[in-house]
Amino acid sequence: MTDTNTNKPMLKIDGLHVYYGAIHAIKGISLEVNQGEIVTLIGANGAGKSTTLRTISGLLKPKEGTISFEGESIGGVPAHEIVKRGISQVPEGRRIFADMTVMENLDLGAFTRSDKDGIKADLKTVFERFPRLEERKEQLAGTLSGGEQQMLAMGRALMSRPRLLLLDEPSMGLAPLLIREIFSIIVDINKTGTTVLLVEQNANMALSIAHRAYVLETGRITLSGDAKDLAASEEVRKAYLGG
Amino acid sequence: MEMGQQVLQQLVNGISLGSIYALIALGYTMIYGIIKLINFAHGDIYMVGAYIGFFAITQAGLSIVPALLVSLVTTAMLGMLVEKLAYKPLRHAPRLSVLITAIGVSFFLEYASMYFVSPTPRTFPAVMDSVAINIGGLVINGQQLLILGITFVLMVILTYIVKFTNTGKAMRAASFDTETAQLMGINSDRIISITFGIGSALAAVAGVLVGIYYNSIDPLMGIMPGLKAFVAAVLGGIGILPGAVVGGIILGVVEAFVSGFISSTFRDAAAFAILIIVLLVRPTGIFGKNTKEKV
Numbered sequence: 001m002t003d004t005n006t007n008k009p010m011l012k013i014d015g016l017h018v019y020y021g022a023i024h025a026i027k028g029i030s031l032e033v034n035q036g037e038i039v040t041l042i043g044a045n046g047a048g049k050s051t052t053l054r055t056i057s058g059l060l061k062p063k064e065g066t067i068s069f070e071g072e073s074i075g076g077v078p079a080h081e082i083v084k085r086g087i088s089q090v091p092e093g094r095r096i097f098a099d100m101t102v103m104e105n106l107d108l109g110a111f112t113r114s115d116k117d118g119i120k121a122d123l124k125t126v127f128e129r130f131p132r133l134e135e136r137k138e139q140l141a142g143t144l145s146g147g148e149q150q151m152l153a154m155g156r157a158l159m160s161r162p163r164l165l166l167l168d169e170p171s172m173g174l175a176p177l178l179i180r181e182i183f184s185i186i187v188d189i190n191k192t193g194t195t196v197l198l199v200e201q202n203a204n205m206a207l208s209i210a211h212r213a214y215v216l217e218t219g220r221i222t223l224s225g226d227a228k229d230l231a232a233s234e235e236v237r238k239a240y241l242g243g
Numbered sequence: 244m245e246m247g248q249q250v251l252q253q254l255v256n257g258i259s260l261g262s263i264y265a266l267i268a269l270g271y272t273m274i275y276g277i278i279k280l281i282n283f284a285h286g287d288i289y290m291v292g293a294y295i296g297f298f299a300i301t302q303a304g305l306s307i308v309p310a311l312l313v314s315l316v317t318t319a320m321l322g323m324l325v326e327k328l329a330y331k332p333l334r335h336a337p338r339l340s341v342l343i344t345a346i347g348v349s350f351f352l353e354y355a356s357m358y359f360v361s362p363t364p365r366t367f368p369a370v371m372d373s374v375a376i377n378i379g380g381l382v383i384n385g386q387q388l389l390i391l392g393i394t395f396v397l398m399v400i401l402t403y404i405v406k407f408t409n410t411g412k413a414m415r416a417a418s419f420d421t422e423t424a425q426l427m428g429i430n431s432d433r434i435i436s437i438t439f440g441i442g443s444a445l446a447a448v449a450g451v452l453v454g455i456y457y458n459s460i461d462p463l464m465g466i467m468p469g470l471k472a473f474v475a476a477v478l479g480g481i482g483i484l485p486g487a488v489v490g491g492i493i494l495g496v497v498e499a500f501v502s503g504f505i506s507s508t509f510r511d512a513a514a515f516a517i518l519i520i521v522l523l524v525r526p527t528g529i530f531g532k533n534t535k536e537k538v
């Protein structure tokens with residue numbers, strides 16, 4: 001971890017526009033994530049949350065605007081290069097490799113790395129964090145339960161040893177108890193030095209663990225600020241917290 | 244010959260022929276697995292492989308194994324070149340455009356070959372003494388042994404690559420979900436290119452082996468085996484590697500039985516009857532799962 005750019009954001013998005021063909025999905029958003037933070041991006045279905053993460057990861061190219069990570073421009077850099085630069089993503093719906101074993105999934109998470117000892121150490125950490133994965137090492141990933149698949153997707157993303165972890169709706173389709181477990185793991189991952197950008201529809205939970213938050217509505221950021229303040233704000237409560 | 248022995252003999256013939264189909268079908272199924280393209284030019288790649296082997300033997304005077312290696316490497320490069328020039332620019336185009344392009348590539352390879360090497364069939368040189376093993380009346384000839392031996396070795400190598408190497412894992416990941424594979428840091432363009440290389444190399448070996456088996460090659464020799472290998476891939480479950488091998492062997496055996504016990508006139512019809520039956524009864528093929536994945 002470098003301290004040299006503590007006053008500069010780790011990730012900075014400025015005036016970003018993203019299109020799917022003619023569909024204008026992201027309409028000029030700007031946001032920042034500082035090293036060590038958990039930042040959450042909340043919003044309703046179709047607001048453009050996944051599109052934002054997919055653009056950061058290089059799966060989509062920005063039409064306009066800039067994305068920089070640790071001071072370097074990464075807008076338009078291909079996805080497989082982004083991982084090497086220290087950003088990894090847990091995609092929406094987990095997207096585990098169902099016909100491969102748990103172990104093979106984790107191996108693929110470390111695809112860009114060649115430091116055998118480091119990989120071994122990180123695998124140990126992942127297994128400590130998710131003991132259920134270790135028990136099911138040789139099992140086909142497609143046979144895991146929904147919660148276990150989420151853990152695998154997170155473990156897989158951690159195997160690249162990211163400095164910034166992007167999480168797209170980790171609570172999707174999980175029982176409340178499991179959601180709480182996953183969120184406490186996210187906090188723990190953050191405490192051990194990984195910066196987190198968390199996309200959620202479950203605004204309640206997301207705001208409870210985040211430092212700062214942005215609210216996205218049909219491709220635009222309409223609110224941003226301290227997570228505590230947003231959780232208390234009338235507007236957010238009405239729109240996203242069901243009260 | 245008594246009946247039981249005759250059955251056994253056709254089985255040997257069928258498995259030899261089926262190994263050839265399996266080698267071609269593997270390329271079909273790998274390419275389909277990764278970019279969902281029925282590569283109609285694959286049979287023509289196999290033909291080019293046969294010609295390269297032919298020239299390596301007749302012009303360069305190589306013996307069979309070096310000739311196979313030359314053909315394998317050169318054809319792999321051709322396959323990668325075709326992918327780069329014809330298919331890569333269409334990565335985000337509708338699948339039909341890519342399919343039509345594949346048919347175009349197929350015609351191009353066929354007619355370019357006719358132009359350069361003439362449409363007249365060539366006699367493939369005899370590369371080995373006509374040995375044959377006779378086990379109580381059951382005859383396995385040298386060519387069949389060569390086919391079975393080489394196919395076996397290639398299957399072992401391929402299985403090793405796909406199961407245990409990083410490239411193999413990346414290939415499986417990209418076949419399952421290209422986008423997520425990219426999120427792992429896998430360069431999917433590179434993996435697609437490698438897949439074309441491996442598939443084309445296997446087809447090249449099949450081409451040379453067929454040259455040796457049937458003694459004759461021509462620029463249109465890839466059409467029929469290409470179609471049959473496609474049937475084999477569908478029979479086994481397209482996109483599934485062991486499926487291609489099993490499908491190829493079954494097809495070869497069925498053909499051998501049809502020509503041995505009914506009439507060789509119906510040999511080709513058998514393949515297409517199988518295709519129709521599979522599509523009606525079990526479109527996902529023998530190894531095909533109906534649907535996977537929990538979301």
Ligand SMILES: Nc1ncnc2c1ncn2[C@@H]1O[C@H](COP(=O)(O)OP(=O)(O)OP(=O)(O)O)[C@@H](O)[C@H]1O
Nearest residue numbers: 020023025043044045046047048049050051052201
């Ligand atoms: N592949 C695509 N092609 C065309 N339009 C798309 C595509 N993916 C998303 N969109 C559109 O872009 C907009 C933003 O979608 P996005 O998936 O980013 O929303 P989201 O905030 O992640 O929603 P959700 O909470 O439902 O996951 C939506 O209007 C959606 O219809």
Ligand SMILES: [Mg+2]
Nearest residue numbers: 049050051092
């Ligand atoms: Mg989404």
